[in-house]
Amino acid sequence: MTSASSNHNKRPNVIWIFGDQHRGQALGCAGDPNAHTPNIDNLAASGMQFTRAVSGIPLCCPYRGSLLTGLYPHRAVRGHEHRLDPEHRTLAHVFNEAGYDTAYFGKWHLDGFHEREGRAAHHIIPPERRGGFRKWIGYENNNSQWDCWVHGGAGDEAFHHRLPGYETDELTGLLLDYLREQAEAQASGSEQPFFAVLSVQPPHDPYIAPAPFRDKYNAASIRLRPNVPQVPRIEEQARKELAGYYAMIENWDWNVGRIVKALRDSGTLENTHILFFSDHGDMHGSHGQFRKTSPWEEAIRVPMIISGEKPFYGRRTGTTKVPLNHVDVAPTTLGLCGIGKPDWMQGTDMSSLRLPERPQPEMPDSAFLQLVEPTRHANSVDRAWRGVVTTDGWKYVCLENTPWLMFNLNEDPYEQVNLAFNSVYASERKWLNERLKLWVADTGDRFELPDF
Structure with a gap:
């Protein structure tokens, strides 16, 4: 057990917890009547909630490229199934150089594999293209939550296997194993902090959740947003898919609770910043649209909560309307740990909105939105x-x-x-x-x- 006094002067840990296609409106703390998210709501209540955070490009691959590099998509990952140049420095490299351990678990979607050539879950990403993370267990892409394959390691220690259960539960379990290892090391006197990432596919379609969560949501009882047109085929699809979507979100929330409990039980919560967010939203029938790549609120607004560590004393809590964008996440994360933003990152360090002792830069008056290269998927902007x-x-x-x-x-x-x-x-x-x-x-x- 790590005591509060021994935590006081230690460099903080930081964890990213993010899902895929989780729109910012779909949280209890955001006022969604369909959403049951008590654990995420508690993070918001004890932290800083960015109510106008945006996905500057509402598409998986380019968002993730900007997230890790702090560069806009046209300078990092332009579009769907584009590879992140392994020569690009990422946030993990900066943390490594600052003496942190770094770990990544889950969906990557940055190696440029084209799914017309096979199933991305079976594509092996070589170590040199894993963004500089010292520990990496993940997959390129996977849209089958009960058939999730992960790989990692290198050489004789390389592995590739199928997870035994539902993706969100299993990937969370991998993070929990890592957190236990780190807590034990820190309790034994290690002063090495960590930066860990958990990236899960849900609530991305297909909208499937474990039965105990799915049982709580019925399509007929879903309350649609006022901008879903009263067109029967649109309402029917939206209700059906949203029932699964909210079940996935509640399962995600349950797993967030597992992470917070593990940190609290190990004594590391008060020295660990938690960032909860998503890569982009999901239209779910609003304006007659579905999925992503569009500029409407349901696609570009994402959750963003900075919490954990000291919940109230000496920390800013509440909500802010500052439009945090994808390129701002990396410099803000570094700022929370007292590490300066590298010159090559284009975003803004907004850590002062959580930590009053941090330098307060001029905050942006707006956020830049892009769709650089259309995917031409069904239900996308062409x-x-x-x-x-x-x-x-x-x-x-x-x-x-x-x-x-x-x-x-x-x-x-x-x-x-x-x-x-x-x-x-x-x-x-x-x-x-x-x-x-x-x-x-x-x-x-x-x-x-x-x-x-």
């Missing part, structure tokens, strides 16, 4: 777009040379009134277009915006 969402509640999105969407989210949170072509709002559109032009230029992106 062309590139760029957008901006501001701290004062405006969203503006363009196709090439053409405005597309503009919403005042303060009065229209469900995005039911598109103002992009309303001359009454011409001045707002011009200002937002200029702000978007600055984002394109400042990040080294290339995209032809309209002129007004």
